[in-house]
Amino acid sequence: MKVLIIEDEKALSTSIFTYLNSEQYICExxxxxxxxxxxxxxxxxxxxxxxxxxxxxxxxxxxxELKAGKKAEGVLIIxxxxxxxxxxxxxxxxADDYLSKPFHLSELAARVAAIIRxxxxxxxxxxxxxxxxxxxxxxxxxxxxxxxxxxxxxYDLLLYFISNKxxxxxxxxIAEHLWGDNMDMADSYDFxxxxxxxxxxxxxxxxxxDYVKSVYGMGYxxxxx
Amino acid sequence: xxxxxxxxxxxxxxxxxIFILASLAFYFLLWYVSIAQMDEDLKIEQREIETYVQKxxxxxxxxxVKDQNTSFAVSDIRNNYRKFNTIESPNPGEKENFRQIxxxxxxxxxxxxxxxxxxxxxxxxxxxxxxxxxLLTIIAILMVSLLINRWQLRRLWKPFYNTLSGVEKFRxxxxxxxxxxxxxxxxxxxxxxxxSQFIRDADKEYFLLKEFTENASHELQTPLAIVRSxxxxxxxxxxxxxxxxxxxxxxxxxxxxxxxxxxxxxxLNKIENRQFSNINSFDFKTLxxxxxxxxxxxxxxxxxxxxxxxxxxxVSMNEQLAEMMISNLFSNAARHTPDGGHIQIKLSTKIFExxxxxxxxxxxxxxxxxxxxxxxxxxxxxGLGLSIVKQIADVSAMNIxxxxxxxxxxxxxxxxxxxx
Numbered sequence: 001m002k003v004l005i006i007e008d009e010k011a012l013s014t015s016i017f018t019y020l021n022s023e024q025y026i027c028e029x030x031x032x033x034x035x036x037x038x039x040x041x042x043x044x045x046x047x048x049x050x051x052x053x054x055x056x057x058x059x060x061x062x063x064x065e066l067k068a069g070k071k072a073e074g075v076l077i078i079x080x081x082x083x084x085x086x087x088x089x090x091x092x093x094x095a096d097d098y099l100s101k102p103f104h105l106s107e108l109a110a111r112v113a114a115i116i117r118x119x120x121x122x123x124x125x126x127x128x129x130x131x132x133x134x135x136x137x138x139x140x141x142x143x144x145x146x147x148x149x150x151x152x153x154x155y156d157l158l159l160y161f162i163s164n165k166x167x168x169x170x171x172x173x174i175a176e177h178l179w180g181d182n183m184d185m186a187d188s189y190d191f192x193x194x195x196x197x198x199x200x201x202x203x204x205x206x207x208x209x210d211y212v213k214s215v216y217g218m219g220y221x222x223x224x225x
Numbered sequence: 226x227x228x229x230x231x232x233x234x235x236x237x238x239x240x241x242x243i244f245i246l247a248s249l250a251f252y253f254l255l256w257y258v259s260i261a262q263m264d265e266d267l268k269i270e271q272r273e274i275e276t277y278v279q280k281x282x283x284x285x286x287x288x289x290v291k292d293q294n295t296s297f298a299v300s301d302i303r304n305n306y307r308k309f310n311t312i313e314s315p316n317p318g319e320k321e322n323f324r325q326i327x328x329x330x331x332x333x334x335x336x337x338x339x340x341x342x343x344x345x346x347x348x349x350x351x352x353x354x355x356x357x358x359x360l361l362t363i364i365a366i367l368m369v370s371l372l373i374n375r376w377q378l379r380r381l382w383k384p385f386y387n388t389l390s391g392v393e394k395f396r397x398x399x400x401x402x403x404x405x406x407x408x409x410x411x412x413x414x415x416x417x418x419x420x421s422q423f424i425r426d427a428d429k430e431y432f433l434l435k436e437f438t439e440n441a442s443h444e445l446q447t448p449l450a451i452v453r454s455x456x457x458x459x460x461x462x463x464x465x466x467x468x469x470x471x472x473x474x475x476x477x478x479x480x481x482x483x484x485x486x487x488x489x490x491x492x493l494n495k496i497e498n499r500q501f502s503n504i505n506s507f508d509f510k511t512l513x514x515x516x517x518x519x520x521x522x523x524x525x526x527x528x529x530x531x532x533x534x535x536x537x538x539x540v541s542m543n544e545q546l547a548e549m550m551i552s553n554l555f556s557n558a559a560r561h562t563p564d565g566g567h568i569q570i571k572l573s574t575k576i577f578e579x580x581x582x583x584x585x586x587x588x589x590x591x592x593x594x595x596x597x598x599x600x601x602x603x604x605x606x607x608g609l610g611l612s613i614v615k616q617i618a619d620v621s622a623m624n625i626x627x628x629x630x631x632x633x634x635x636x637x638x639x640x641x642x643x644x645x
Contacts, residue, residue, distance in 0.1 A: 015454035078450075191523055
């Protein structure tokens, strides 16, 4: 699946590229309005990560162009303008999601994955990882075809892990994802630990292997190795 | 007191005083003139009597008619003497006053004292009528002039009040700049052009400021985004040593703090600029319950004892702001409650109150809601939470107070009940 990163800050687009580029996604970068327009016109992407402020034009115009061309790309706006007006403007112009800077790459990856899932279902709501099977529509999890009873937060956590498999995820990114960023409890991540512990226990009891690895001092990693 | 009331009060008072003084002066002058006239008449009587005495050398028969009495007696005074005075009616049972002239006249080698008095009844009647008529005229003039003034003033000042209501409706940041109608009066036109200019300038400044804040935020948020994403990428390196991991994590939490600070400052600006202008009515209780369930496990993790008593309270304000206010108050309470302490949440129709166990004594009322003020020198928080709460209360026409009682911090928000 191809992902286009339209972002004028080279350092940022490189980070996004490095993080997302994997066996799952093939990433491309456009760093100004014109090269973005050319790429968008020539190729089809599964998802476009779009910055609003670009040299040579506005990201919103690219969005309008996409919608006019009836392209099926999912669009995720990333912008430093996090005022409500911009959020609404973006979403009204047909963007699928909006993420304001600064963000964690794990959050970006989760959003991109969600957009791609929504865009290219083909009637298939299932997401597989080894012996785990998630139904993203009904929000249920099966381990070896047996339904697992997870709380809402545990389910969100598992989905977040799978969207960021093989990546080290920062504790603060997990906290922000699960509780929103106005949940200002920066000093205490114990409650995350509790949820992760419970999720792990439930997965192992249901016969799954233990994929959650704790990474010293930083966070967690969901990996099969 | 408005302009008209004030003006009419002064005007009325002055007019009434002037009219009363004038009426009094008028009355006394009239009285004086009538008495002088009466005295002239009495002098004529005197002359008639003198003529009579010269002619016949004896005094005339004293005659008393209804309005006039004449009498004489032997006088002690032996020279020419004349005096006027006002006496009560010589006829018993009558209440009217008489004007009397007393004079002496030598008749047949003896001095006689004559007294002639005339009734003042007619004069008094006349005077009273004149005064009543003039009083009525004064009242009529007063009323008419008041009405004319009022009507005329309202008409004259109408442009002023139009301008006033235009300015009152104006909100900075809303694109509609009030339009003032031209008036035929120079001062009002001057006022209007001055205000228009002022509003345009303020509006321009406001948008410049808004633009500045937005630009500043953009400029700040992009480097923050770069640092954060770079750290996220670096974290993926499996060969990191423990000390490198620690350094990374330290940088990460600093960036976290910085972006939160930036976000809060932006939020404060946005609230100040009244960018949350969308106001609706909703039940505050539902929102408090939602937020409480969000926070439940965070509180449990800290072993905090939570109690609540909630009543329905329909408020009218921006819902997003209400949510932020509750979140910030909860977060503030949680941060400053020692482990194992208690938080009490109360909601009535008028007051939302949250109290928590204090780690230390009362907080400084002065600094409490100021930006970057921190209780104790905890460095893990930026100290903007309560400023945000205060700002939200301000723009939502609510009031927030702090009290310290029995070892508890108590924050009370006096809600703005929806008018239904």
